[in-house]
Amino acid sequence: MxxxxxxxxxxxxxxxxxxxxxxxxxxxxxxxxxxxxxxxxxxxxxxxxxxxxxxxxxxxSEAATGAMRDYLAQAPGLFDRADSPRRGLELLLGELDRHTGLDPQSLLFIEAYLAATRDDALRGEISAVVAEFRSRVADWLGRCGVADPDGTAAVLAAAIDGVLMHRALSPGMSGADVAPVLGRILAPAAGERGPHETEGTGDPA
The missing domain is CATH 1.10.10.60 (Homeodomain-like)
Structure with a gap:
């Protein structure tokens, strides 16, 4: 060899x-x-x-942002398995259920966010990673007919980060608890229906 x-x-x-x-x-x-x-x-x-x-x-900085980018890049695979915005959200939050808020992946994200508050360059790098994630979520939400996909993606990303950070303080908060609350912002745009909603009902087929 x-x-x-x-x-x-x-x-x-x-x-x-x-x-x-x-x-x-x-x-x-x-x-x-x-x-x-x-x-x-x-x-x-x-x-x-x-x-x-x-x-x-x-x-x-390179280690943290690289790990964050690799982790968030898994999201499109979850969306490909979803047949509606609600199901995509459930899968995304279900993925978070693997984390306690004190596991290495969670702590890496939290430490990186904290360090970014004191480092302009790191803040810019993490912002770019988060922007990539939001863009992928917004593209998927747009295809599903969700109103204001860019704004909705931004709020979802922030809410998911918040859930992750609170998981250590509230370990009983599961994805199943959070999904119905966040799901309320996934309303379709006026005059549009999600890909699996029936005419006139607004309910999943």
Whole structure:
């Protein structure tokens, strides 16, 4: 078997550092992560951390935004399985039921949002990730005939973030509890019906 090239070894170190950074953000908190901590956990020298990234902050930012983008990119797959806006919302909230608000994925999001309040560059990066997610949700809502798909997508995204953050404080709040409340904003545009609503009833077929 051919030995890895220098470039391949470099990509592997970089990937490992990004993975380790995500875990440490959740375990220790954004501001507690240090170069030494990252190097020890990844099994590399501290010098390699700064060889691959201009700073610890740059590494944490790339790790967090990359993980957030990968997670939110799963949403279209959920929508493809839905036959109505309400069902899509139920599937999305059902996905959140996998999270306690204190699990690593939840803590990564929360820590990144908090760090973004003090870092303009990070705030811009996270805003771009969230905008991509809202755009995908708005496109789907528009195809379903929901009124004001852009505004509705923005409110849904904010509400879902809020549910995730409150999950640790209110562990009994499930997606099934939240779906009927948020579902009220999924009314079809005037004169339009969702793809699975019958003529004159407004009820799912």
């Amino acid at each position: 051919a030995r890895p090239t220098t470039a391949e070894r470099g990509r592997e170190v970089r990937r490992k550092l990004l993975d380790v950074a995500c875990r440490l953000i959740a375990e220790r908190g954004w501001t507690a992560v240090s170069t030494r901590m990252l190097a020890d956990r990844a099994g590399v020298t501290p010098g390699l951390v700064h060889y691959h990234f201009s700073s610890v902050q740059a590494l944490l």
